[in-house]
Amino acid sequence: MQVSILASGSTGNTSLITTKDHKILMDAGLSGKKTKELLAEVGVDIKEIDMVFLSHDHSDHSAGLGVLMRRYPQIDAFANTGTWQYLLDTNKIGKVPVQQMNTIEPGQTRTFGDLDVTAFATSHDAAEPQYYVFTSGGKSVAFLTDTGYVSEKVEKTIEDADAYMMEFNYDNMMLRDGPYSWPLKQRILSDVGHLSNDEAGQALVDVVTPKTKHIFLAHRSQHNNTEYLAHETAKEMLLEGDANIDEKLKIIDTSPSQPTALTEI
Template identity: 65%
Template sequence: MKGKFLKLRISILSSGSAGNTTLIESEHHKVLLDAGLSGKKIANLLAQRGVDIKDIDMVFLSHDHTDHSGGLGVLMRRYSQLNAYANEGTWKYLQESNKIGKIPKEQINIFAPETTKIFDDLEVHSFATSHDAAEPQYYVFCSGGKRFACLTDTGYVSSSVKMQIEAADAYLMEFNYDDMMLRNGPYSWSLKQRILSDVGHLSNEQAVEALGDVVSRETKYIFLAHISQHNNDQLLVKKSALQLFEQRDADVDSDVQFMTTAPMKPSKFIEL
């Protein structure tokens, strides 16, 4: 990458209920979205992509659930250069519940929903989502005119969210479950109801519907994320995603790449 202007470079290091973390690089920053694995595992996943964990300078946390936040405390205590960003509700819950242990106050930063922060060449916009966590939110990362919109762990996609993520160059989008597999699967009815609810997760059909409203000719990559290991499979996910090309009103370029993600298996880098 030396000598080449880097707008955004992205690898989904791990995605799914076993743990979530994503690497996002601009020319001047290397950051993580979520830290839902142990510090050791995150360091190993980064190393697989040629990145030293000591070079990570920020973590942006989407919500308090362990598969997104579990490793954050360890990283903050171990690496003093690391600044962590989350909204007030998420920090309050994590501290009161002691889920991630004692965390250095000087590394805690409040990032309220519907806010934009600028870090040199990296601009980050936050937006509220609908999930059964303290105060869930996701982010759009921008650099050099390129946009990477991230959205998982939400029961539905509101018109407000669609406005904030539309026309991105790349997406991290939840394809959590196939409706029939979930309904006929082994989970208890109470858990099925939670997943199906407005504070649960997105089905393949819901994800395609949302993407159909927001993708544009600018969109080149779509990461198919947070795929359930019990209520979905990658063939169904890809089949659903390809329906985007069949939607009359979806302005999707024919060369858009759909990329599946997996737990503990870093995706290849994409560059925007």
């Protein structure tokens, strides 16, 4: 299994997971053109994508899904019932081909050849947010952003993965002292908001094991965080703290506009 975080941030999110049998997008928050360009940068033709898994309805995760489904009929798209219903009711992604729509509900694991996908509910101000653990060839990668907190149930679901994409959205001090309105700050800080650097770091400390070799720091706010602060917090809590990790663990920064290298998990 290989992973590239193609783009991560408030301007749009999408990631690539490859197995022997599949090439999968996790979220589709960019235009079809931009998604095609980012995939090409890591050596993948967009026509090879056969599945997309959607986390929730917010535009920075879903805006490009309708275009991809209409343009590439080989793509099967997966989301839970609540997310599909909201997207259809609001027409946020336009008319989508019904034959390409598929459901995966929180708590469910579905198998697609050499790939198992487990969905789990998160806490965010969307219709029915959920994220996923992808498992193939004895390796697993857990994706988790856009959640106000990480429950014990979620930790149990994602623990002992080989790799993580984890939200490091904001630095507490930068958010509190920053330019956002107080209602928006309250929303971000709330249980249906986002994870701070410290909260994300603590969640990782709780779930990583020596099996974990890669951690991608994702969904970093461009106004309330910096790459340095996110990376140093993760490094301090994981590499210099009491986390049960392998010395070869790599902490990888992601970008809103540049893909990470296609990484073997």
